[in-house]
Each structure stands twice: as structure tokens, then as C-alpha cells.
Amino acid sequence: MPSSALKDSSKLLKNLLQTPEVVYSFRLFEEQADAITEEQIKICSIPSIPFGEEQRAEYLRQKFLDIGLSNVHIDAAGNCLGMLQGRFQSPLMVVSAHLDTVFSSNTDFTVRRCGERLYAPGISDDGCGLVALVTIASALMKSRAKISGSLLFVGTVGEEGEGNLRGVRHLFTEEPWAGRIDSFISFDGPGVERITNRALGSHRYRVTVKGSGGHSWGDFGIPNPVHALGRAISRLVSYPLPKDQRTTFNVGKLQGGSSINSIPSDASMDVDLRSCDEAELKRLDAFFRRSVHGAVDQENSTRRPGDSPLLLNIELVGERPSGETSPNSMLVELAQKATRNLGVEPELEQSSTDANLPISLGIPAITLGAGGTSGGSHTLDEWYEPRHRDKGLKRGLLTILGMVGLEQSNNT
Numbered sequence: 001m002p003s004s005a006l007k008d009s010s011k012l013l014k015n016l017l018q019t020p021e022v023v024y025s026f027r028l029f030e031e032q033a034d035a036i037t038e039e040q041i042k043i044c045s046i047p048s049i050p051f052g053e054e055q056r057a058e059y060l061r062q063k064f065l066d067i068g069l070s071n072v073h074i075d076a077a078g079n080c081l082g083m084l085q086g087r088f089q090s091p092l093m094v095v096s097a098h099l100d101t102v103f104s105s106n107t108d109f110t111v112r113r114c115g116e117r118l119y120a121p122g123i124s125d126d127g128c129g130l131v132a133l134v135t136i137a138s139a140l141m142k143s144r145a146k147i148s149g150s151l152l153f154v155g156t157v158g159e160e161g162e163g164n165l166r167g168v169r170h171l172f173t174e175e176p177w178a179g180r181i182d183s184f185i186s187f188d189g190p191g192v193e194r195i196t197n198r199a200l201g202s203h204r205y206r207v208t209v210k211g212s213g214g215h216s217w218g219d220f221g222i223p224n225p226v227h228a229l230g231r232a233i234s235r236l237v238s239y240p241l242p243k244d245q246r247t248t249f250n251v252g253k254l255q256g257g258s259s260i261n262s263i264p265s266d267a268s269m270d271v272d273l274r275s276c277d278e279a280e281l282k283r284l285d286a287f288f289r290r291s292v293h294g295a296v297d298q299e300n301s302t303r304r305p306g307d308s309p310l311l312l313n314i315e316l317v318g319e320r321p322s323g324e325t326s327p328n329s330m331l332v333e334l335a336q337k338a339t340r341n342l343g344v345e346p347e348l349e350q351s352s353t354d355a356n357l358p359i360s361l362g363i364p365a366i367t368l369g370a371g372g373t374s375g376g377s378h379t380l381d382e383w384y385e386p387r388h389r390d391k392g393l394k395r396g397l398l399t400i401l402g403m404v405g406l407e408q409s410n411n412t
């Protein structure tokens with residue numbers, strides 16, 4: 001990045017910090033800390049499971065209406081949207097957090113307090129992101145901030161696991177927003193150091209093998225689906241891993257067969273492939289496919305004349321693209337400077353979040369921690385501590401206003 005641009009973003013932040021709108025919002029983040037935590041508890045007490053985010057989305061819709069956002073609605077994918085219209089339609093920035101959790105329908109989402117600590121499934125991931133969304137939107141409305149570009153606040157569905165980023169995918173690839181969004185921030189989890197600007201790509205597959213099955217002794221020689229998967233796994237784990245780019249594979253679930261003395265008629269496995277490098281992920285993907293096809297062919301080659309061959313099905317159940325928003329981009333630069341401004345050293349990170357999707361489309365996107373601390377993520381013992389949450393909100397606000405621009409107010 002040319003040094004003039006670096007200077008520009010420093011100057012921009014310095015100017016922002018002196019505006020009455022930012023001063024007002026910062027004070028609100030500090031003074032309303034307890035109320036913000038109460039709001040987080042309300043949001044997180046509403047159950048929200050994968051493919052079952054409706055109730056929480058409806059609560060957020062009501063909240064967006066109360067705050068005074070415009071064009072508030074739930075879209076076809078189930079995302080909850082609300083607009084803060086600036087003087088111009090562009091630059092248009094999406095500010096988001098995800099509505100879903102990883103938990104199943106029988107989960108108790110009641111929030112328990114123990115001292116400063118809040119316990120509940122999803123209290124941090126992404127309860128603190130959702131409340132950041134609400135708080136920042138509310139501060140901008142209350143301070144009567146006149147922004148130059150526009151902000152679209154979005155609670156997304158389907159960020160976790162098999163949700164496969166379906167909410168954010170819908171937003172960026174379908175009408176009416178496809179092609180109109182210029183940048184993207186998601187608040188996901190706690191912390192104030194973290195800036196996720198690199199997207200960790202993954203491919204997820206369900207491999208199913210079916211055969212005729214039979215008696216383990218009497219029909220020996222009939223191709224065995226479990227043996228075929230065993231051969232496939234053996235081939236997969238021999239993958240020559242690259243030294244530099246972190247790359248992983250995992251057979252996370254294996255099923256099949258009915259009894260010890262029966263040749264199974266079916267078997268399946270779920271496989272997760274990841275790499276920080278897109279080309280490496282493609283290589284691993286090709287190796288995985290060759291492994292499975294080769295293993296099934298090998299198992300079929302031993303069959304007796306007249307026996308039917310195994311049938312193979314490889315189903316893609318998840319695909320998250322990888323990529324990077326350059327550390328020298330305006331967005332990452334602003335987020336880093338805003339972090340330093342709060343006396344914290346920023347850390348650029350790689351992760352798998354809603355930002356993967358816009359990053360893969362070449363749209364500047366990052367995921368930020370929403371302040372506070374947490375532990376036990378993705379477990380029933382998940383906890384969150386709101387202390388210093390205001391720092392996460394402050395750097396989020398500064399980054400957002402740096403990107404869309406704040407118009408000079410009359411009362412300066």
C-alpha cells in the first residue's frame with residue numbers, strides 16, 4: 001500500500017474520533033454495558049439451531065424495527081435484514097453476525113449467570129456478535145449519524161457446519177443484493193485482537209457404497225462396502241501433506257453393516273478436507289476422489305463371475321471457498337489501525353466464517369471479534385464475560401464508519 005493511503009486511513013480515524021457521533025457512541029458503549037449484556041441474554045435465550053433460526057430471526061427483525069432501520073425484513077433464505085440508508089446507495093457495506101448455533105433441538109438455551117460470567121450454548125458464538133450488531137446500529141441511529149454510503153445489517157442463517165454458509169451465499173449471489181455489496185464485516189465470537197482476513201477453505205463429502213450383501217462365509221467373494229471404504233481410507237491417509245500450507249483431512253463418521261457374519265449391503269463415511277491454500281485443497285480433493293474410486297475398483301476386481309459390482313456415490317455436502325482480503329486493503333488497514341487506537345495489537349487470522357463467501361468473490365471482507373472473553377465454544381458449557389466489550393464495539397464502529405464515511409454534522 002502506498003504510504004499516502006496509509007496516512008489517509010490514519011487521518012480518517014483521527015477525524016472520526018473527534019466527531020460528536022463517535023464520541024456519543026463510545027460513551028454509550030461504556031455507560032450502557034449492563035443493558036447491552038441484558039440484550040445479549042434476551043437474544044441467546046431464544047432457541048436457534050441449524051436450519052431452525054426462525055424464532056431468533058423474528059426477534060432480531062422486531063429489534064431492527066425498534067431501532068428505526070428501514071426495509072426491515074426476513075429474506076427467502078431466512079436472513080434478517082435492516083438498512084441504514086446513507087446519502088448514497090454506495091459504498092454499501094454489510095455488517096453481520098450469525099443467527100444459528102451448532103446445537104440440536106432439545107438444547108436448553110436458558111442463560112445462567114455466575115458472577116460476571118454468562119453460561120449458555122451460543123452465548124458467545126454468536127450471541128456477542130448479534131448484540132454487537134444491534135448495539136452499533138442503535139448507536140448510529142441515536143447519534144443521528146449521517147453516513148455517506150449505506151449499511152445493511154444482517155443476521156445470517158446457516159453459518160455453522162452443514163448450514164454451509166447458505167445465508168451469506170444467498171445474500172451475495174441472489175437478487176436483490178448480488179453484485180451491489182462493496183464490503184463485508186461479520187462479528188463472530190469475542191476478543192478485540194482478532195481480525196480474520198483469510199478464509200480457510202473446506203470440502204465436505206458423504207461417500208456411500210452399496211452392494212448386494214450376503215453371508216460372510218457362504219457368499220465370500222461378494223464385494224464388501226465396508227472393506228471398500230477401509231481401502232479408501234488407507235489410501236487417503238497416505239496423502240503427501242505439503243510442508244508450508246496447513247492442510248488437513250478427517251474421516252469423521254463411518255457407518256455400515258448389520259451384523260458380524262453378514263457382508264454389508266451398504267456403508268458410508270463423512271470426510272472433511274481443509275487447506276489454507278485453494279490450489280492445495282484442489283489437489284487434496286482430487287487425491288481423495290482417486291482414492292475412493294481406486295478403492296472401490298479394487299474391491300470390485302476381486303468379485304466372482306456373476307456377482308454385481310459395488311455402486312459408489314460421492315456427495316458434496318459442504319463447500320467453503322478459501323482466499324484472502326489483502327492486509328493492505330483499506331478494510332484490513334482500518335481494522336488494524338482502529339485496534340491499535342484502543343491500545344491493542346491486532347492479529348490477522350485465518351478461519352472459516354461467513355466472510356469466506358465474499359472473500360471468494362473478491363469483495364473485501366473480514367470477521368472481527370465483538371469484544372469480551374469466552375470459552376467452551378461449541379459445547380454446552382460455553383461461557384462469555386462482557387468485561388471490555390466496549391473495545392470490540394468501538395473498533396467495529398470505527399472500521400465501519402471508515403469504510404462508508406461520516407458526513408460532517410452541523411453541530412460541530
Ligand SMILES: [Zn+2]
Pocket residue numbers: 098125126159188189
Ligand atoms: Zn460463529
